[in-house]
Amino acid sequence: MNTLMRLTVANIRSLVRDRAALFWTFFFPVMFVFLFGWIFGGSGDSKVAIGFVDQDNTPISIGLQQSFSQVKLLTVHTGSLDDEKAAMQHGDISAIVVVPQGTGAAVAAKSVTSIQLYTDPSSSQVSQVVTQIADQIANGFNLQLAGGSAVVGIQPMTLQSTNISNVAYLVPSILAMALMQLGVFAAIPLVQQREKGILKRIGATPLARWKLVGSNVLMRLMVAIVDAVVILGIGLVFFNVQIVGSLLLAGGLVLLGAGAFLAIGFALASFLKTEEQATGVVQVVQMPMMFLSGIFFSFDFLPGFLQTVARFMPLTYLGDALRQVMVNGTQVAPLGVDVAVLTGWLVVCLGIAARSFRWE
Amino acid sequence: MTQNGEPVIGVAGLCKCYGDVKAVDGVSFTVGRGEVFGMLGPNGAGKTTTIEILEGLREPDSGSVTVLGMDVTKHAASIKQRIGVQLQSVSLYPRLTVTELLDLFGSFYDHHLPTKQLIDAVDLGERAKARSMNLSGGQQQRLSIALALVNDPELIFLDEPTTGLDPQARRSLWDLVKGLQAQGKSIMMTTHYMEEAAELCDRVAIMDHGHILEMGTVPELIGRRFKERAVFFDTTPKLSAAELGKLDGVTHASQEDGQTVLYSRDVAGTIGTLLAMADSLSVEPKNLGIRQATLEDVFLDLTGRALRD
CATH class of the missing domain: 3.40.1710.10 (abc type-2 transporter like domain)
Known part of the structure; x- marks a missing residue:
């Protein structure tokens, strides 16, 4: 356990000291909350x-x-x-x-x-x-x-209104986006550590491999919780968006979502060889999800074929689940389906990573 | 524990293929306790594959490999507790400091040395709080060796520890290795620097294309092949190797990298006839000199090419 904690601390230090990674994990979503909060939330004193x-x-x-x-x-x-x-x-x-x-x-x-x-x-x-x-x-x-x-x-x-305020819609959505990026971006340091031989060097020590993986997962889940607290806190303090559903359920969804996208990140890292490749592919994976999964505007606004595409994207379901639980948002799918889809992605991607991940 | 007389490494008939390429093809050797054993050869000779099998990082295809008396394929975890490993060109978590990295790696082992002691051992005291990405090449290599020493290992593997270092950094690393040897550590290292092998290693195996071509102490290897001394000068077109081979005392001649080398049992006679021959062809051998044969000559003689590409 001591080893696992030390490794987790090492991972956290590496993240906190990496300005680019820090930007994507914390400041990017925070920036979005403020940006879109101001854009959509400015209807102050109308009737x-x-x-x-x-x-x-x-x-x-x-x-x-x-x-x-x-x-x-x-x-x-x-x-x-x-x-x-x-x-x-x-x-x-x-x-x-x-x-x-x-x-x-x-x-x-x-x-x-x-x-x-x-x-x-x-x-x-x-x-x-x-x-x-x-x-x-x-x-x-x-x-x-x-x-x-x-x-x-x-x-x-x-009485649940279909037309929840734009900011209330956005806050859980941006949290979903942040969790997606947190998970998918995990591929980059993994590929980097393999490319630099860090994984191989650690393989030459008696350290059990599950601890190496476990510390990475632990670190990311911790960051997921911090992300959730920061984003929801800003939503509450600056835009008065309150969580109406169960905090416990919301917390569970945050962890499930982070877990599913981490599994996707690990699966991606199994097939990517260089850091440059990883940086590119991660963007190719995350950009369409960011724009098509109903994060910045409702799913219903998409033309039919793009809706079909979006129905395959895990982010659609995480965003939907978080909105349902946090702000009584409209459903893309019932909460049970959201959870099932996310669990499915988690299991399948973990399986792929377990089979295909290379340590060098 | 390994008995004093029992070797710390025993390899017999080791083979490892990558697809059709036989990276290691029937290699056998032993390393005794307290010995510094060097594996010498060009890139792609199979040195790194061999050393990584010994470290438990790769599975052998066939052959028996024992480290500290244990079979590597069966007892990798217990072996890893007792060996120290420095890999070729590895950078570590770039944003962690020297101290943090040593603490972290120490936590991987059942027993480990105090971080302060390790930092002092590799003389990194002034850089203890520096992130590994900000260290110079030589300092990174020292850190890498400190990490290999973290569990106070009996046997240390060093894979090309001085590649890419400037001569001063290389010298100071040599001193470090000599210090380890003086402490009674067994060391297996690879290198493609002849002077390094000659300086540090008790015994050397010369490896090429997956085979060990020759093995022994450095004087043995030289003495076995060369009773002669080498006469060398800049190659001129008019003096062909075939003609030079007929000079007094010359056993054979080679031309490589613009230099002609005559291996001679009678240096005075050879030089006399060489100068006479040059005079008759109106050429002058430039940079003419005499030296003892070196490991470089052994390698050239064994493989027909120079070690450094």
Whole structure:
């Protein structure tokens, strides 16, 4: 174990002292988060459209509707719950306020009741604003009608919107891209170490080969976790993109994704002979994935044949899985399929690497 | 443990092919404890293949190979604990420092020497914190030797340790090897420098095309082939090897790299008749000189070509 840790530390030192590698593993994805965050996230103070569903039709519900309409930030549409839900799923409105039947009667009787507020947690900025507004309006009503006792409450509801904000879409996508690059780029130092005879020299020591491979994997997985924390942290701090799903599941996916792409990196390293070759081939592998796997724009925008191509790319599934778990993004495939595809790539590429990898 | 009289290396009938090429073709030799054994030959002679089989890096096709009394094909792991290896032209993790590399390699072994002691042994104290990529060629080679010493090995393999070094760096590396020999280490090395073999090796095997052509101490190898001394001068077209071979005392003549060498049992007689012959043809042998035969001459005589291409 001591040996494994020392080797891992040696690998980390080598990475940290290599400016080019450091750029690709950390600064490149961070740069993308900021770049695209600013490009797509700059819709700051435009109005937020919400739907208002009045199932009560009493002076109380009409008063509530007027209160929402008076808020300058909001544009209020009215309609049936089904219509408004459809509009929200389509991305036309960002939230729905529902005043259920019997609200007016309950207020008159001073018994506790609540209105429902549908928001999409993945577009957290909008849902926070709308929730605050609804809270203020409800408090105002309670003061006016019930002398401060909480008669009207807010019942938060969630509804997944197809149109998650661009930044919310991008943050898990860029994390997927970073993990892809982390794994695929692992081919370069491996080929370099073989070309320079480092692998052979270590082969002349009693060190078990699994430790040499293990230290590489360990180092990359550690970096994957750091990458995830940095990218999600920037998303949260600068662009208010919150993870709505399970952190544990997200962490598991980060490791699975990193593992699958590492296996691809190892498989590539099995067939590449020189560092120059490796640098070129790695770019040929990673560039199309970066642009076709639905990382910077939704998969649906691709023409049909490119969608077919993208369906073969593991990055499509990692991006999809991370978006589903982190921001309730739309599905390219069910989460189970995403996991199965990534596991498949992991197993197959590991098999190829185990058969074909040469130490010199 | 190996008994004192038992060889540290025993090779018999070793063969190794790469496709159709017989890199090593029936090689046999032994190396005794405390001995410095040199393998001499041009590039592609099979030296590196032989040494890498001994180090457990390659599988032999046939033949028996024992290192420290153990069969290399069966006990590679235990052998690797007790040997030190310096490979031909290996650069190490370029961004790790000398100290970090020695610590790291030390951790690969059950027992290892303190890093400080190793750094002092190869005189790299001032460069201990330098990254290996920033070391000079000679310093990298010293580091490479320090790494070979990390487990305090009984037997050390050095594959062309001074190739590419300037004469001063080569000299200081020779001193290092002599120091190891004085400590009682057994050393097997390859080289294609004759002076290096003559300077360092107790015994030398001359290898070409996968075969050992001749083996013995340097004086033995020279004495076995050359009772004569060499008379040499710059080749001139008018003095042909065939004619020169007939001069007094000359056993044979060779012409290589613009130099004519006459191996003579009677140097005074040879020079006398040579000058007379040159005079009659109105030429003057330039840079005329006399020397003892060297390993270079042995190699030239064995293979018909000079060692350095």
